[in-house]
Amino acid sequence: MDRHRRPTVLIVTATLLCGALLMAASAAPPLRELRWTSRAADGVRQMTRRPGECLVRPSEQDGALSLEIGRAAFRSPLVLGGAAARAGLSCDTCHRDGRGNSEFQFPGLSGGPGMADVTSFHFSPHRGDLLDDPRPIPDLSGPKALLKIAQSPESGDLERFITGLVVEEFDGQPPPDRVIRGLADYVRALDPAACPTKDALITAGDVLDDADRAVAAASRALALKDGPSALVMIGSARSALGRLDERYTALPVSRQALSEADRQLLGASEAVRTGGPDGAARLASWQAEEPRLRARLKRDEGRSLFNPTVLSAAVQ
């Protein structure tokens, strides 16, 4: 048996090594997120483990939809706009899983790890103050009393704050009302009492879940005839597929599957944008085919950059 297996094992090992070397040969880090991760940090650990969400899910249906819309928007770089969006930053960049990010370090924007100067001209012409005054990134899942914006739904303060953040701090377009409300509801639903006790390995399934949940939220927004919110959700799902794609750089079959899944979503967004009749059908079709994509990604996951060993080789 060993005699038969050995060449295959060697080829797999060599292919893995080859893929890792190819990625290492490139000057850019293999994952975009590493560009704004402190060099002092354990980048591999940071890219392969997540703190876990401290989310309390509402029982009623409307609240659940709003939370899902907020959750997807929170993870989409397209929401912020301006230079931040072009760099690939989303709310989740600074607030991983709705928490903080002690290893965030963006050149020119962070004094030290875990800090950000939100009044820099780097991202926007609106709130710059010419002072280099980075502040610690708050943990959105920490005690509510420590957060500077009141979160009661009645006041609407949080919605106004988030809108100002997108439009003025990041020079983005005002998101649709339902998305703003969703972002606020998502932040409200973060509760320190609900935090997991340990961090967890990031899996391809987790990221595909993000895409899947965003597509489900898009379908429901569309059912409410809210095309603009549905487009934000589809954009978020596509971003999640992009995050998967960069982990499968050396695995062409999985990449092809991801590319096809993305093209389906592009078609759906075109249909939604033009008011075509088949937007909902396209999203349903995507969801129907998602299990095949999931299985494909699962097969290759051990050879992808979700595997800390493979990522470690690619980073060096």
Add this chain to the structure above:
Amino acid sequence: MTRLLLVVVGCATLGLASSLPLAVLASGGGGGGGSAPSASGPMYDPAAEYQKGLEAISNGKWKDAQRAFTNVTDAAPKAFEGWFMLGYAKAGGGDPKGARRAYERAAKLKPEDIATRRELAINLARIGETEKARSELALLQGRAATCAEACPDAALLKSGIAAIETALVPPAQAMQPTPQSFVAPPRPDQGDQAYADALMLVNQGRLDDAWSALGEAELALGPHPDILTYKGYVRRRMGQTHMAEDYYRQALAIAPEHRGALEYYGELKVLQGDLAGARRLLARLDQVCAFGCPEAEELRRWIATGAQPS
């Protein structure tokens, strides 16, 4: 074992290919392409060649530097920095005639640049073209007189004039060696910082300062499509749409799939009322942007509005 070796050899080959400039891989050369390599001309990644040239200079390898900067000027003939550095490499390698030709091209692209005028004059003096060197000297002296030591370039003008005057002294009478007074270009990290500064300066509305910062970035990093795109953007903000278009086209000539250049060029088309042209660029962006990108969404908004969205 043989199969393992084949995989490793294949890997090594791919590794070599991946280290080649992207433009080389995209050119279709090397057999199997639709045209002979000589027909398509040599294609290089000018920013990568520029860095090679700088490294060769720092190691005193003038021939290598000349080759690299020639590649830069082949790939990006409108990029001032490529010609300037080619002149520097030619002069350093003992070819003042070649240096003169390169500096002349640089001077055409950026007539106001003091360092170029200075180096051109010095090399003209070296090959005995003293009258032409003197006319360059007179040009700088005229600017210095207008400036009256009060303008930001006063020190540069003064040192440039002194360097040319030293070069014009016949070697037998010269107390000092003929100068090559150019200071080494900034390092790549300084170029990154200058580029980041430019972005912030644009957001502050300081377009002239942003333009200078982009010049510094380009001197450090060479004709990089990011920098060319942003130069185009700054020109557009200054109302110089033809220059803006020229920079976007330069960026796209180097990197046809450059997202920022496609977006900004599309936005310029919208401003010019050419919605069909903008849509064509959006179609290219949608092709390039697998998994979506903000550049496409922003251009889509411009096209939908038919103007700059408020």
